[in-house]
Amino acid sequence: MSTFPIDAVVEHIRHHHPGCPDFAVAYFSEEITRRDWRDASLGQAVGITMHNFLRHEMTEYETLLLHGMDRKEARLRVQPRIDAMLRLWRKKPRTKKQKRSPEVGNV
Template identity: 70%
Template sequence: MAKFPLAAIEQHIRYHHPGCPDFAVSYFSNEIAQKEWLDAPLGQAVGITMQSFLRHEMTDYDTLLLHGMERAEARRRVQPRIDAMLKIWRKKPKAHKGKKVGEVGNV
């Protein structure tokens, strides 16, 4: 069994998912650091945690199950939304064009 250090988890997420919001990096890192991972490398632990969170919190997966849908079908239905979110998180955020916060324009 393996436990991963918090700093290593955060570094991994920020490198592989630079678009992931800071609050989510913190949440995922803490969740992963608290568990013992049996034969799972860090990348797999991150993937499992992100997929699970997005499935249960950002889709109607649980509602589909409550309405009697089979687990495999419910997962198949919500996976495109999960994949889209992960795709966004894998990209580095674009810098905002224009004035920076606190910058005063010429008058």
């Protein structure tokens, strides 16, 4: 069984998922450090935790199951949305360009 220190988890997430919002980094880090991971690397623990959170909290997965859809089919149905979110998190966030103020004296 493995446990991971929170600093290592935060560093891993920020390195591999720089677009992940701060609140999500904090949530995932807490979830990962509370659990014993058998035969899982830190990267696997992060991936499992992110996928599970996104599947259950950010998609209609639970609703599909409640309506009688098979678990495998429901997972396939919501996977594109999970993949899209993870792609966004893997990119560095764009910094907002500062608006240029009009130059004074150019008339």
